[in-house]
Amino acid sequence: MRKLLLAALGIFLPVVVLAATPRTVTLDVQQMTCELCPITVKKSLEKVPGVSAVAVDFKRKTTTVTYDADRASPSTLTRATTNAGYPSAVHR
Numbered sequence: 648m649r650k651l652l653l654a655a656l657g658i659f660l661p662v663v664v665l666a667a668t669p670r671t672v673t674l675d676v677q678q679m680t681c682e683l684c685p686i687t688v689k690k691s692l693e694k695v696p697g698v699s700a701v702a703v704d705f706k707r708k709t710t711t712v713t714y715d716a717d718r719a720s721p722s723t724l725t726r727a728t729t730n731a732g733y734p735s736a737v738h739r
């Protein structure tokens with residue numbers, strides 16, 4: 648019974664690991680001019696499917712986003728902020 652359980656785990660665990668491939672990307676969001684802007688930017692990114700964490704740095708005008716690479720991409724993220732009124736680009 649135990650052997651069977653271990654065999655089953657061996658089959659399913661790699662699938663789980665592959666399903667969620669968290670990536671982080673830092674976006675430059677230049678047009679955050681007041682302290683309410685980060686809230687709008689954060690909300691727009693949190694609505695994107697696959698995004699799990701958003702951290703806005705108002706002083707540096709950057710936003711670090713953690714997302715599932717299978718469901719979101721840097722371009723869907725920059726599009727989301729642009730649609731909310733804040734054009735962004737991947738930080739280099």
Ligand SMILES: [Cu+2]
Pocket residue numbers: 679680681682683684685
């Ligand atoms: Cu503002």
